[in-house]
Structures are given as C-alpha cells and as structure tokens.
Amino acid sequence: MKLVTYRYAGRQSIGLVRENTVVDLSAVAPDMISLIELSHAGLEQVETYAATVTGGIPLAEVRLLAPIPTPRRNAMCVGKNYAEHTRESYEARGESAEAIEYPVIFTKTTTCINGPYDDIPFDAAVSEKIDYEAELAVIIGKRIKNADRDEALAAVFGYTVLNDITARDLQTAHKQFFKGKSLDGSCPMGPWIVTTAAIPDPYALRITCHVNGELRQDSANETMTFDIPTIIQHLSRGMTLLPGDIIATGTPSGVGFAMKPPVFLRPGDVVECAIEGIGAIRNRLAVAMAD
Ligand code: MG
DSSP, X not given: OEEEEEEETTEEEEEEEETXXXXXXXXXXXXXXXXXXXXXXXXXXXXXXXXXXXXXXXXXXXXXXXXSSSOSXXXXXXXXXXXXXXXXXXXXXXXXXXXXXSOEXXXXXXXXXXXXXXXXXXXXXXXXXXXXXXXXEEEEOSOBSSOOHHHHHHTEEEEEEEEOOEEHHHHHHTSSSTGGGOSTTOEEEEEEEEEGGGOSOGGGSOEEEEETTEEEEEGGGOOXXXXXXXXXXXXHTTSOBOTTOXXXXXXXSOOGXXXXXXXXXXXXXXXXXXETTTEEEEEEBOSSOOX
C-alpha cells in the first residue's frame, strides 16, 4: 500500500496511490499521523473504503507533500550506519576510525521536512557545503517502550525515502550534528509511505543517489551496521516512541564531502534519491534564496 499526503484543488488530504491515481482518504482519517494511529484497523478501513471508489485523481495532477509534512517531533537519524560510509567519513575528516558500539543518534527539526519534489533552499551566507545522504526511513506505527526485537519489528508501519541534507561546515563547526542537519527544507522525503506488508525484506532494497544524473551513492554492496530492530530497540530503551515517528537509518558511502576533492551541491543541482521497491524523490538546490 502506498500512502501519500497531497494538495489538490486548494485542499490538503491523505490518499492511497492506486496505479496512476490517488484515492482520497479524507473519509478514513484527516492526516497521516491520525491514519497511522488507527494501526491495522486503519489499513483495513483504507482497503474497504478504496474498494468503493472507482477511478481517482490523476497522480500527475496532485502536488505530493512529505508523507508526514508536520511530524509531532524531530526526525530521528542514525549516523555512521554503513561501514564504507563510516570509513570515508573518518578519512575525510582526517580522524582515525574507532569501533562503533552503539548507534550514533541525532535529530532533524520538524521545520526541515520537505516535499519529495520541492526545492531545497540555498543561502551561501549560511552554508556553501550542502551535501546529500540517501536513506531508508522507517515510520513507527505504534507507541512502544523498551521493545524487544520482535516488538521493534512489529512496530514498523512502513518505509519511505529520505534525503538527510547536511550543511557539512555547520555540522563540524557546532560539534553536535543538530544545527547542520536542520536547515529549512533539509529533509526531503517521500514520495509515499510503503506499508510493511509490501516490503518483506527492507535490507534487500538497493539505495541510490544521483546528482545531475551522475551516480554518487549505491548501497548494492553495503549493509547496515545496526539493523532496523536493533536501532528501534536502542531508541526505545527508556524512551517512548510514538506513531508517526520517523527514523532515518543511515546512508551508504559516496557522499560529496568524502570525494577527492570534496564536492558540494551547487544551486541548480538536482539530487535524486531512490530506493528499489519504494520510489524516488528528486529535489533541486534552489537557485534563488528563499525567505
Ligand atoms: Mg544521515
């Protein structure tokens, strides 16, 4: 099941993507978080309702937003979760590699969530070292705390594509990742949430990132250091996770700052992050500075 948040005819709704159309789901829930909170019963309602609808709005005519355009709280992210990316990051910073015992966790503000095809703002006075990170994001489906492995897996509602856009200079300057990861528009995601039933093996999905059509990242030969249930277990230890929480699971190697010499995104560059079996998001670094 592919679930979207979209704007059409001046209204924002959630919908089910069926072939090349969107079936409006306003009758089931007012927004994505409300739908997620309905859990399995909500997905059953979606199926029952969609069966009564013939046709739909052509997908090409709606404006897709991030599936969860206004999360309740920050998106949670795992850093250094692919060994080759971890190696390239240490090397690019001239640091010696250290063993990673626990997942590196940071967050991105709710105000940096961006649509799947929207421009990423650029302001050279803020940062000229804007970089991409294609990632598989997990959407949490239920309230959990101190989850064991089975509970962690059962808490996953679905998956989406996320670009963890990073201002590398700010990431380094402020020591903690938060600021450099949270500039406005620096979290494009979508184009939809694919529910877990359609993704039996999330690790088999190839993640790629192209910049202006040039392949930069490809997870084909890389695997996650901490798998999805392990990440959820760590996060939920003593800390409640909520329906609609977003967890980005880390990026494979090939980021711009680790290239020799480093290459950063320039205004007008188009970044496409794709995950096999889910879809692709495509965002341009804005040419003109936005407000
Ligand atoms: Mg990342």
